[in-house]
Amino acid sequence: MKILVIEDELKTAQYLQKGLGENGYAVETCQDGALGLALAASGTFDLIILDVQLPHCDGWTILGALRQNDRKTPVLFLTGRDSVQDRVKGLELGADDYLIKPFAFSELLARTRSLLRRGQVAPLPDVLRIADIEIDPMHQRVKRAGIRLSLTQQEFALLALLARHCGEILSRTMIAEQIWNMNYDSDTNVVDVAIRRLRKKVDDPFDRRLIRSVRGVGYVLEE
Numbered sequence: 001m002k003i004l005v006i007e008d009e010l011k012t013a014q015y016l017q018k019g020l021g022e023n024g025y026a027v028e029t030c031q032d033g034a035l036g037l038a039l040a041a042s043g044t045f046d047l048i049i050l051d052v053q054l055p056h057c058d059g060w061t062i063l064g065a066l067r068q069n070d071r072k073t074p075v076l077f078l079t080g081r082d083s084v085q086d087r088v089k090g091l092e093l094g095a096d097d098y099l100i101k102p103f104a105f106s107e108l109l110a111r112t113r114s115l116l117r118r119g120q121v122a123p124l125p126d127v128l129r130i131a132d133i134e135i136d137p138m139h140q141r142v143k144r145a146g147i148r149l150s151l152t153q154q155e156f157a158l159l160a161l162l163a164r165h166c167g168e169i170l171s172r173t174m175i176a177e178q179i180w181n182m183n184y185d186s187d188t189n190v191v192d193v194a195i196r197r198l199r200k201k202v203d204d205p206f207d208r209r210l211i212r213s214v215r216g217v218g219y220v221l222e223e
């Protein structure tokens with residue numbers, strides 16, 4: 001199995017080459033975007049690990065050019081950018097997976113194995129349907145009764161969390177940890193405020209309320 005690593009940070013490239021090499025993969029590294037594109041287009045690799053910010057030609061361009069030329073080589077994006085838009089952009093351009101830097105090598109290895117096993121484009125995450133709500137995690141879109149709702153990223157994350165645990169009561173502590181990555185301080189009402197805002201968009205305009213408060217405990221999304 002041959003892997004091409006296009007990464008301009010020498011230390012990261014060497015680290016990947018060593019680690020993947022030790023796991024039995026043949027690894028070629030390249031630190032320049034334009035050269036990387038030429039190598040990637042050669043079609044001789046089973047997987048491409050691709051950085052975004054590269055000299056001469058960025059990762060988006062490389063990926064776009066590959067997919068336009070119908071090269072189906074799986075691409076694992078390595079990105080220092082944590083924004084949802086960047087991840088969506090990568091996936092829309094045809095990346096098969098992404099990892100956000102800094103990453104654990106064990107995770108990179110697991111994803112590499114999984115992509116090589118599949119050898120084809122990953123299926124997109126399914127749309128979550130609860131009652132008349134449709135949640136599309138890939139595009140961060142929400143519809144209720146066929147009407148598109150405009151949610152902030154945080155509102156979306158909160159709704160998606162409730163939806164993934166549909167029917168389960170989620171404590172304020174759990175919600176605070178998952179959404180804000182913090183310990184819930186009972187003096188603050190950040191969770192309640194966020195739920196109120198979410199309800200205004202998701203529940204108030206409709207006949208049926210789906211987000212229910214459980215007194216003294218937390219919240220639950222019910223069918």
Ligand code: CA
Pocket residue numbers: 007008009051052053054
């Ligand atoms: Ca870079």
